[in-house]
Amino acid sequence: xxxxxxxxxxxxxxxxxxxxxxxxxxxxxxxxxxxxxxxxKAECGLLDAIGVGVRPTSDVAILNMLGYxxxxxxxxxxxxxxxxxxxxxxxxxxxxxxxxxxxDSQLKVVDRRAGRISDCSVFExxxxxxxxxxxxxxxxxxxGHRAALVMRGIELSPSVSEIDSHAAGKKVPEAKPLSQEPAxxxxxxxxxxxxxxxxxxxxxxxxxxxxxxxxxxxxxxLLVRGAGTPPKLPSFEEKYGLKSACVAAxxxxxxxxxxxxxxxxxxxxxxxxSDSDLLAKVVAVKKNxxxxxxxxxHVKATDNFGxxxxxxxxxxxxxxxxxxxxELVGLHHAVVVVTGDHSTPCxxxxxxxxxxxxxxxxxxLRKDNVKKFGERECAKxxxxxxxxxxxxxxxxxxxxxxxxxxx
Amino acid sequence: xxxxxxxxxxxxxxxxxxxxxxxxxxxxxxxxxxxxxxxxKAECGLLDAIGVGVRPTSDVAILNMLGYxxxxxxxxxxxxxxxxxxxxxxxxxxxxxxxxxxxDSQLKVVDRRAGRISDCSVFExxxxxxxxxxxxxxxxxxxGHRAALVMRGIELSPSVSEIDSHAAGKKVPEAKPLSQEPAxxxxxxxxxxxxxxxxxxxxxxxxxxxxxxxxxxxxxxLLVRGAGTPPKLPSFEEKYGLKSACVAAxxxxxxxxxxxxxxxxxxxxxxxxSDSDLLAKVVAVKKNxxxxxxxxxHVKATDNFGxxxxxxxxxxxxxxxxxxxxELVGLHHAVVVVTGDHSTPCxxxxxxxxxxxxxxxxxxLRKDNVKKFGERECAKxxxxxxxxxxxxxxxxxxxxxxxxxxx
Numbered sequence: 055x056x057x058x059x060x061x062x063x064x065x066x067x068x069x070x071x072x073x074x075x076x077x078x079x080x081x082x083x084x085x086x087x088x089x090x091x092x093x094x095k096a097e098c099g100l101l102d103a104i105g106v107g108v109r110p111t112s113d114v115a116i117l118n119m120l121g122y123x124x125x126x127x128x129x130x131x132x133x134x135x136x137x138x139x140x141x142x143x144x145x146x147x148x149x150x151x152x153x154x155x156x157x158d159s160q161l162k163v164v165d166r167r168a169g170r171i172s173d174c175s176v177f178e179x180x181x182x183x184x185x186x187x188x189x190x191x192x193x194x195x196x197x198g199h200r201a202a203l204v205m206r207g208i209e210l211s212p213s214v215s216e217i218d219s220h221a222a223g224k225k226v227p228e229a230k231p232l233s234q235e236p237a238x239x240x241x242x243x244x245x246x247x248x249x250x251x252x253x254x255x256x257x258x259x260x261x262x263x264x265x266x267x268x269x270x271x272x273x274x275x276l277l278v279r280g281a282g283t284p285p286k287l288p289s290f291e292e293k294y295g296l297k298s299a300c301v302a303a304x305x306x307x308x309x310x311x312x313x314x315x316x317x318x319x320x321x322x323x324x325x326x327x328s329d330s331d332l333l334a335k336v337v338a339v340k341k342n343x344x345x346x347x348x349x350x351x352h353v354k355a356t357d358n359f360g361x362x363x364x365x366x367x368x369x370x371x372x373x374x375x376x377x378x379x380x381e382l383v384g385l386h387h388a389v390v391v392v393t394g395d396h397s398t399p400c401x402x403x404x405x406x407x408x409x410x411x412x413x414x415x416x417x418x419l420r421k422d423n424v425k426k427f428g429e430r431e432c433a434k435x436x437x438x439x440x441x442x443x444x445x446x447x448x449x450x451x452x453x454x455x456x457x458x459x460x461x
Numbered sequence: 462x463x464x465x466x467x468x469x470x471x472x473x474x475x476x477x478x479x480x481x482x483x484x485x486x487x488x489x490x491x492x493x494x495x496x497x498x499x500x501x502k503a504e505c506g507l508l509d510a511i512g513v514g515v516r517p518t519s520d521v522a523i524l525n526m527l528g529y530x531x532x533x534x535x536x537x538x539x540x541x542x543x544x545x546x547x548x549x550x551x552x553x554x555x556x557x558x559x560x561x562x563x564x565d566s567q568l569k570v571v572d573r574r575a576g577r578i579s580d581c582s583v584f585e586x587x588x589x590x591x592x593x594x595x596x597x598x599x600x601x602x603x604x605g606h607r608a609a610l611v612m613r614g615i616e617l618s619p620s621v622s623e624i625d626s627h628a629a630g631k632k633v634p635e636a637k638p639l640s641q642e643p644a645x646x647x648x649x650x651x652x653x654x655x656x657x658x659x660x661x662x663x664x665x666x667x668x669x670x671x672x673x674x675x676x677x678x679x680x681x682x683l684l685v686r687g688a689g690t691p692p693k694l695p696s697f698e699e700k701y702g703l704k705s706a707c708v709a710a711x712x713x714x715x716x717x718x719x720x721x722x723x724x725x726x727x728x729x730x731x732x733x734x735s736d737s738d739l740l741a742k743v744v745a746v747k748k749n750x751x752x753x754x755x756x757x758x759h760v761k762a763t764d765n766f767g768x769x770x771x772x773x774x775x776x777x778x779x780x781x782x783x784x785x786x787x788e789l790v791g792l793h794h795a796v797v798v799v800t801g802d803h804s805t806p807c808x809x810x811x812x813x814x815x816x817x818x819x820x821x822x823x824x825x826l827r828k829d830n831v832k833k834f835g836e837r838e839c840a841k842x843x844x845x846x847x848x849x850x851x852x853x854x855x856x857x858x859x860x861x862x863x864x865x866x867x868x
Contacts, residue, residue: 071825071827071828077828100845105854106847106848106854106855107851107856107858107859107863108863108866109858109864109865109866111865111866111868113867113868114867115867124867131867279868280868402861405865406858407854407855407857407858408858408859429827430827430829430843433842433845434841438845438846
């Protein structure tokens with residue numbers, strides 16, 4: 055056997071029934087002929103990325119699904135986002151995720167995403183490399199309004215409060231140390247100092263003047279959260295003996311992949327949004343199957359539609375994903391796993407702890423009677439209700455790659 | 462969202478197929494239109510209160526279902542029964558559950574429940590407050606033949622053997638220390654002393670003379686077991702942020718509720734037996750939904766019928782429960798969870814490790830195809846087979862109250 059493994063994760067895929075969709079979920083209501091073709095030779099079930107009823111963020115969900123117990127390996131969202139931008143991290147770094155935002159003169163938030171600015175890398179040069187009392191601040195732009203910030207140089211602690219009011223109209227707080235250790239006090243104080251300097255830079259930045267001319271909200275402040283230190287993960291190859299690669303647009307997933315020592319396949323046209331070039335992503339995966347044992351494909355926008363409460367958009371986007379997945383139909387010597395990392399029900403506009411459907415599709419498996427990939431159909435499948443930590447063992451087993459336990 | 466949560470636990474609900482019920486279980490064979498209405502908008506499954514095949518007592522089962530790991534939090538049945546009688550416990554107390562029983566002159570058990578005496582509080586005054594060498598014995602009557610006994614005053618250990626032959630015709634043993642520590646030796650010796658004194662009191666008690674006149678077995682001895690110290694549970698509110706209350710007749714459940722800091726709603730007519738005023742209990746729950754986030758409703762008699770092997774009685778009682786549950790049909794902004802704490806198959810006349818059906822009923826959930834609440838129907842539901850520790854996370858999630866895991 056020794057099949058290749060392709061793990062397709064559709065972010066926030068799961069949902070709850072929508073009255074306007076005849077009581078179906080967006081996935082259940084979507085026309086998904088290619089997912090059905092995959093399901094035809096699949097073992098199906100339901101997946102709780104962490105555990106029954108647990109409502110996870112994407113970072114801990116994917117770590118657990120890849121076999122990295124969050125309790126042991128999760129060191130914050132910031133460092134994963136930082137790795138996702140391509141930054142190399144060093145021991146002792148304190149890392150944050152950053153939103154470029156719009157605030158008023160009172161530091162009250164006007165827009166947490168600066169009008170969903172399409173590219174904040176235009177500010178990178180002036181904000182990167184600023185030093186405060188021997189601490190260097192490294193800033194790297196991600197997709198859209200997102201960026202990563204790294205503090206480096208002296209002993210610092212990630213025990214600092216986040217600088218984000220999480221709501222328009224509320225004043226942005228200052229960073230405060232969350233412990234009594236001097237390293238936390240230093241980190242909070244220097245971070246506040248950096249943000250003041252950054253504010254001055256952004257205020258007079260030519261791109262913001264340009265945005266104001268165009269009546270666009272200026273990207274005039276940095277909202278900073280998710281403090282953490284670089285994660286220490288055994289590599290995927292070390293852990294499973296798999297040569298692995300990742301196709302993703304979003305920084306977080308690229309960061310997790312890099313943390314696990316996966317190759318991140320560079321892509322044009324993958325935006326992490328609904329305009330993402332899905333076909334290019336799936337084709338990139340397919341092309342690379344000969345080169346790797348394990349490929350992780352992440353699609354972000356399903357989650358965005360859930361957060362926006364746009365169930366029609368979510369359904370239509372799932373249909374676009376299905377169209378692109380045509381490329382993965384009919385593969386041999388490959389186990390294609392399709393699932394989500396959590397549910398983002400449109401009516402909740404937030405993550406929930408409802409399980410997501412999962413299928414393991416491949417030749418010669420115990421195909422069940424599930425014909426349509428969906429939340430309630432997959433509940434009838436042969437896999438049952440499994441947990442994130444079961445995904446890799448199950449995939450390895452079905453791919454003929456599971457190590458023997460016992461002697 | 463933020464729905465209220467109502468957890469209905471029918472004690473010993475689960476059963477095995479009965480030939481005389483056409484191969485159905487009492488629940489499967491019962492006419493339960495209101496449970497069916499709840500099931501119509503529910504996610505259904507099977508529940509192992511502790512784990513697959515584990516045959517639990519009610520105390521550890523309900524602790525686990527409420528999220529209190531028995532390995533960590535269970536300190537014996539006695540203290541829970543004591544709390545259930547309304548006693549306030551102090552650190553260092555050693556608590557027992559007590560049966561008022563009938564013994565002969567040789568101390569051989571004639572009836573472990575003194576003819577299921579309806580009220581043993583008539584003996585309370587004379588048995589409560591007796592002192593033995595500086596140890597005060599607090600006795601409080603519960604329902605029927607049940608009472609709680611607390612030893613208080615000097616250092617004592619709960620490591621003492623039980624004083625119960627568990628069978629008619631067998632002599633009641635003396636308490637023996639189960640460890641070499643002086644505190645255990647003291648506890649056993651003082652307890653034996655107390656029981657001798659209690660025997661003298663009971664022998665000449667006017668209510669026993671009255672019972673003998675009426676040809677009723679006298680309540681002339683105390684069977685004492687379930688030794689333990691007061692449990693130390695983090696409160697339900699602390700643990701989940703839920704303001705909670707309990708409606709129950711039986712001491713154990715009231716005790717667990719009190720140990721968890723729940724308000725125990727006082728009730729008339731709830732007896733823990735088949736004549737219990739079920740409607741009053743369900744109405745008490747319904748009335749209190751506006752005042753609490755979480756309501757626990759416990760019904761005891763399903764278990765009694767199982768222990769008695771009375772499958773027709775169990776089926777009929779389930780139909781009575783169903784009638785009362787009418788009050789919980791059609792609620793909005795509420796997740797109604799119906800389940801049992803364990804199975805008590807009539808043919809076994811004892812607890813078994815067979816899972817019990819469970820449903821989570823509420824608006825907007827992923828309702829499945831289960832139409833009838835029953836052991837084998839629920840096995841086809843979307844929830845799958847879950848464990849006691851999953852009940853609260855699942856309920857919190859479906860009620861829109863799950864905390865976010867990750868950042």
